[in-house]
Amino acid sequence: MADTAYDPNNVFGKILRGEMPAHKVYEDEHVLAFMDVMPQGEGHTLVIPKAPSRGLLDAEPETLATLMRGVQTVARGVKAAFAADGLTIFQFNEAAGGQTVFHLHVHVIPRKDGVPLKRHEGGMADPAVLAAHAERIRAALAS
Incomplete structure (x- = not known):
């Protein structure tokens, strides 16, 4: 089980502790939402x-419930901010399942008809673009 233990020094743990920067869009007592850098x-x-x-399987049921409430809130803001036709919501578990950061997380991606998703390994986004996107989502959530 050692390889599946939660490591608090993962990048998302560091973001939660303020040790690494993130373009935050939403936060409450249970969840934090921020822009994906890739x-x-x-x-x-x-x-x-x-x-x-670490993932879906070790999370407490209460954690999952508050996480999904946060996902729904953020998804509404993301959809509105980008005038999306729809949303793709996904979550990976363990390396074989595609997980690369071993802190439970849910991806929320606004979608336009006919526009394919880019590869996740496509490189880091321009921080100024991420900041602008975060501002759009925060504004949508505030309205």
Whole structure:
């Protein structure tokens, strides 16, 4: 089980502690949402629980419930901010399942008809673009 234990020094743990920067869009007592630095589409946002959870299988049921409430809130803001036709919501578990950061997180990506997702390994986005996208989402959530 050692390889599946939660490591608090993962990048999202560091973001939660303020040790690494992030373009934040939403926060409450249970979750934090911020821009994905390797977006698969404009407005690609991550929602993470503040509770230490490696993935879906080790998270407490209460953590999952508050996480999904946060995902729904953020998804509404993301959809509005980018006038999206729809949303892609996904979550990976363990390396074989595609997980690369071992802190539970949900991807929220606004989608336009006919526009494919980019590869996640496509490189880091321009920080100024991420900041502008974060501002659009925060404004949508405030209205």
